[in-house]
Amino acid sequence: xxxxxxxxxxxxxxxxxxxxxxxxxxxxxxxxxxxxxxxxxxxxxxxxxxxxxxxxxxxxxxxxxxxxxxxxxxxxxxxxxxxxxxxxxxxxxxxxxxxxxxxxxxxxxxxxxxxxxxxxxxxxxxxxxxxxxxxxxxxxxxxxxxxxxxxxxxxxxxxxxxxxxxxxxxxxxxxxxxxxxxxxxxxxxxxxxxxxxxxxxxxxxxxxxxxxxxxxxxxxxxxxxxxxxxxxxxxxxxxxxxxxxxxxxxxxxxxxxxxxxxxxxxxxxxxxxxxxxxxxxxxxxxxxxxxxxxxxxxxxxxxxxxxxxxxxxxxxxxxxxxxxxxxxxxxx
DNA sequence: CCTTGGTA
DNA sequence: TACCAAGGG
Numbered sequence: 451x452x453x454x455x456x457x458x459x460x461x462x463x464x465x466x467x468x469x470x471x472x473x474x475x476x477x478x479x480x481x482x483x484x485x486x487x488x489x490x491x492x493x494x495x496x497x498x499x500x501x502x503x504x505x506x507x508x509x510x511x512x513x514x515x516x517x518x519x520x521x522x523x524x525x526x527x528x529x530x531x532x533x534x535x536x537x538x539x540x541x542x543x544x545x546x547x548x549x550x551x552x553x554x555x556x557x558x559x560x561x562x563x564x565x566x567x568x569x570x571x572x573x574x575x576x577x578x579x580x581x582x583x584x585x586x587x588x589x590x591x592x593x594x595x596x597x598x599x600x601x602x603x604x605x606x607x608x609x610x611x612x613x614x615x616x617x618x619x620x621x622x623x624x625x626x627x628x629x630x631x632x633x634x635x636x637x638x639x640x641x642x643x644x645x646x647x648x649x650x651x652x653x654x655x656x657x658x659x660x661x662x663x664x665x666x667x668x669x670x671x672x673x674x675x676x677x678x679x680x681x682x683x684x685x686x687x688x689x690x691x692x693x694x695x696x697x698x699x700x701x702x703x704x705x706x707x708x709x710x711x712x713x714x715x716x717x718x719x720x721x722x723x724x725x726x727x728x729x730x731x732x733x734x735x736x737x738x739x740x741x742x743x744x745x746x747x748x749x750x751x752x753x754x755x756x757x758x759x760x761x762x763x764x765x766x767x768x769x770x771x772x773x774x775x776x777x778x779x780x781x782x
Numbered sequence: 783c784c785t786t787g788g789t790a
Numbered sequence: 791t792a793c794c795a796a797g798g799g
Contacts, residue, residue, distance in 0.1 A: 486783090
């Protein structure tokens with residue numbers, strides 16, 4: 451999907467004054483897989499509970515709010531039934547990676563990539579994340595099903611300006627603008643290699659891309675389905691370029707498949723899921739003041755964070771919210 | 783990922 | 791001030 455879409459590079463400060471709906475699961479997985487020690491171990495508290503995601507939330511969100519952005523986290527609800535196979539497959543891949551990591555450790559070989567691939571987002575981590583976000587004054591939205599669908603819905607309604615996710619699925623769900631690489635330091639390690647490259651935050655605008663490609667959203671969804679989504683495998687040897695060509699040639703998915711004498715199971719239902727997903731208007735997004743005491747108690751007393759570091763971040767957070775409010779006062 | 787502290 | 795390596799929990 452990425453090959454097809456043009457992105458506009460931005461800077462974090464361009465997000466000032468903007469509301470961003472963050473795809474929570476996507477972001478937490480990112481933190482979980484990347485925030486690790488050199489040997490691959492995630493950050494953990496004294497009782498062995500993983501804390502990488504909490505570190506990621508605290509520092510990245512503080513930076514983002516300091517830059518003047520407004521943020522809401524959108525959490526996944528129940529996965530659609532079509533996703534079962536994909537989820538089972540991912541679980542399988544994870545446990546194989548776990549085994550590989552164990553073996554690498556036993557043999558003293560580098561196992562960072564296996565450690566990353568074994569990242570699992572447990573219930574307690576989700577609860578901890580929500581608890582920290584709430585203490586930081588960041589609104590938490592519970593999606594009925596897919597978080598990206600809910601985030602896209604919020605953007606379509608104009609309650610947020612952007613959806614933040616590394617995936618392109620939010621676009622298929624209709625998000626007008628998706629921001630990727632929403633990090634501040636702008637450095638990322640290349641997979642496998644020990645090299646850092648500059649990674650800029652980038653925005654993809656749905657309408658702009660649709661008119662540039664000369665297609666409608668329904669057709670973009672169909673291209674996605676031909677390449678493969680979270681809900682289906684996609685056709686052999688068909689990537690974004692070929693899929694675009696096929697959809698342009700035949701107009702829609704059914705005719706493109708007919709012409710190639712191929713089928714995709716539940717294709718119509720999957721398309722329906724992207725075009726009209728389960729979402730809710732039962733959410734509130736408003737900035738609250740961070741509760742310094744709660745953040746410190748939780749992170750330092752219960753999760754063994756360094757009080758000095760957390761205190762510093764909290765001070766910055768409080769200042770950011772104060773500045774944000776006074777800027778707002780100027781406008782109204 | 784992000785912060786910190788050393789180095790030039 | 792800019793860059794790097796190491797450590798965070």
